[in-house]
Amino acid sequence: MTHLGFRHLVAYVLLAATLLTPTVAFAEREAAETDNPELDNSAAPADSSTDSATPPDPQHMWNMREDSEDAIMPMSSSPYWEDIPGGRAFYDGDGNLFVSPAMFVVDVSSWQGEIDWDAFKAQNPNAGAILRLGYGEDTVDKWFARNIAEVKRLDIPYGVYLYSYAYDDTFASNEAHLTGETLANYDADPELGIFYDLEAWEWTGHQHPTTPAAYESIVRHYVSTLTGYGWNEDQIHVYSYTSYLKNQLNSSYIHSKTTWVAQYGPRLTFDITADGQIGWQYSSTGSVSGIAGDVDMNAFSALDRSDVTLDSLGTQVSDLPEGDYLLLSGYSGMDGQPNAVIDIGWSSLKNGEAASLYRLGGTSNQIFHVSPNGDGSYNISAKHSGKSLDVSGPSSANGTPIVQWDYHGGTNQRWTIWRDSTGYCYIASVYASSQNKVMTVSGETAADSSPIQLWSVSGSNSQRFRFVPLSEYEPSLNGWITRNGTRYWYESGIRVEGREMYDAAAGGWRWLQVGGEIAYDQDVYIPPTDKWVRLDEEGLMVKGEDYRYGAWYYFDPITGAMAKGVRYVEAGGGKWVYYDVITGKMAHGEAYLSYDSDHTGWYYFDEWTGEMYHGDRYLESSGGKWVRYDHYTGIMVKGLQYWDGSWYYFDPTTGKMAHGNTWVPEWNSWHHFDEWTGRG
Secondary structure, eight states: OOOSSSOOEEEEEOSOTTOSSOEEEEEOHHHHHHHOTTOOGGGSOTTOOOOTTSOOOOOOOOOTTTTGGGGGOTTOOOOEEEEETTEEEEEOTTSOEEESSEEEEEEEOGGGOSOOHHHHHHHOTTOEEEEEEEETTTEEOTTHHHHHHHHHHTTOOEEEEEEOOOSSHHHHHHHHHHHHHHHHHTTOOOTTOEEEEOOOOOBTTBOOOOSHHHHHHHHHHHHHHHHTTTOOGGGEEEEEEHHHHHTTTOOHHHHHHEEEEEOOSSOOOSOOOOSSOOEEEEEEEEOOTTOOSOEEEEEEEOOOOOSOOHHHHOEEOOOOOSEEEEEEETTTTGGGOOOEEEEEGGGOOSTTOBEEEEEOOOOGGGOEEEEEOSSSOEEEEETTTOOEEEESTTOOSTTEEEEEEOOOOOGGGOEEEEEOTTSOEEEEESTTGGGTEEEEEGGGOOOTTEEEEEEEOOOOGGGOEEEEEGGGOOTTOOEEEEETTEEEEEETTEEOOSEEEEETTTTEEEEEOTTSOBOOSEEEEEGGGTEEEEEOTTSOBOOEEEEETTEEEEEOTTTOOBOOEEEEEOGGGSEEEEEOTTTOOBOOEEEEEEEETTEEEEEEEOTTTOOBOOEEEEESGGGSEEEEEOTTTOOBOOEEEEETTEEEEEOTTTOOBOOEEEEETTTTEEEEEOTTTOOO
16 A cells, blocks of 8 residues: 555544445554555565664555545545547536546555556556655665656656655755756656655654644745756646645645645545646555555546647757847638737736737837847747746746846746747747647637637647847838849738748739748748648749659649648549559559558559559569459459449458359358359
8 A cells, every 4th residue: 555655544534334435534654554454565666774774665655544524425436437529527526526627646655666658658648747856865766767767658648746754944854955966867757746745654764744834935945946857847846735735834835846646535625726737636556567566546637738849840949040020820821811919908018918819010128139049948038028928826827927127047948949940939938848848829719819728749830939039120111122143022021931922913822941042843841821832933832733853743722731641622524543652642553551441452443544543453563364453443442342233242351353163251152153244
């Protein structure tokens, strides 16, 4: 029976024989070990010690009885999980929602011994784990190395915790050093967080703190020391149990860091007010595949986990010169939208004034001074106020407002910049770097006053901005401007770069490259719309069929997007064809497709037109054979088929049509198929 730091036994006490729901009582560790003779102490770590110079290896939690209020409510049920569209929700025993969507999490230590993480993952594909890193100032959990290697191998979301024996600030700082050094040694990235486990520990010759003031100082020293290892404050949390939080840990600062709380029973009576992901340890007697014996069970709010990473979208910028810039939205010029930039409303000078999107005016509240911090990040400050763009709170939660605030140099005022192939950038918060959170135009709209907020990176146009040097802003310029023999297109004083534009005079769409030059005679990838287009020798987008590079291609007649996969085209009187999903080249002859569940199998495409074949056809391959391509889907038929009033059989591997006596597995018998037609 285990718990992340303070371990305790949940003893179910029947109040009456007629009660269906057991109630909960808590026992101290000594009683738990005495009253449970079946407890397997053979699993105890070999390095356990009760020497007064070394804190003992903590196993059980006990509760001081303040949480026993739930033990007198026999009509309450146990907390429970419920499936919802796209995930699961977790409810307390009274049917009140705790979190949705919810994530199942276990916490483990050396007391669980060797864990079969493959079995755990197979049973709980979307679950997470919180691993004990160690305890005290110098003891690393003896199974931590294996556990962290396994969860990383299996891509199981994980966090870590350190059980604290701190009795003063120095000891707390030493515990932070152990945490920081161990995380660095194992190249850890605990997306569920780093937890400082605070409990009423027992250690011969030592006394745990007893006042909120003493504990607050300890927590502040732990956090400040650990941030020196590069961890952000929002990644460092407190874990404890309800009675301790209401008494010895009753500090507003500690509560602001407390995101994970233990309380066994039908409900959680501590109100978690901290920002970000929260968790409730609701049982210590769970059972899961891969873990022998009891294990702690937790319900956490689901991760803001995105499959998109910043380095998949662009390259981190290190060469942006210090200076004044307009932060031009990726929406600018799209679908007739005017140029829009990040703006501080009403030119306010107040701390906390929110940033928003607004049409370009060139006023000082739309100009931002960008300066490098020397660590790869940048400070971005409003020119009119001198205040820095700041993640409010600070909080890493999706939807957190971006505001202006007096400069203080904190990580919530530091930004990394990631530039894509078009010259547009993603502006990522250092404070929320482990979660890939970026500045985003809220609501996916270019409307004036749309808030700028922090959201998980997705690659959408709402997250793309172009840093336009103020020196390049020329308000009087619009349309085509020729400089040094090169034509550039201007809109409201800004040279258009890395974007499509419609050239009405030429009657077609163009692609303006980084730098503003027209692209000629080349294929170009456009990230915001995820499409490849082709520009001809006049710099206009190709539409319809096009023969180039020794192959046929097709480009959407409206968007110009290169066609890929199976699709119907109007060319040649209308036909189904296949364009390679990577290159876009039209397929001819036999082709095996496997790019989605509806298009997996052998097809045949006309050698000249590329039209998909349907019906019976003779192939020279495999020594010559008749095969059938399904009359509707075009996929080569395998096995038994009933068509046009007769049975046919096709080899399950080669697709060869059967003639003569043939064994038919579906019928478990021999059957004769016509020597010429294959009818059976």
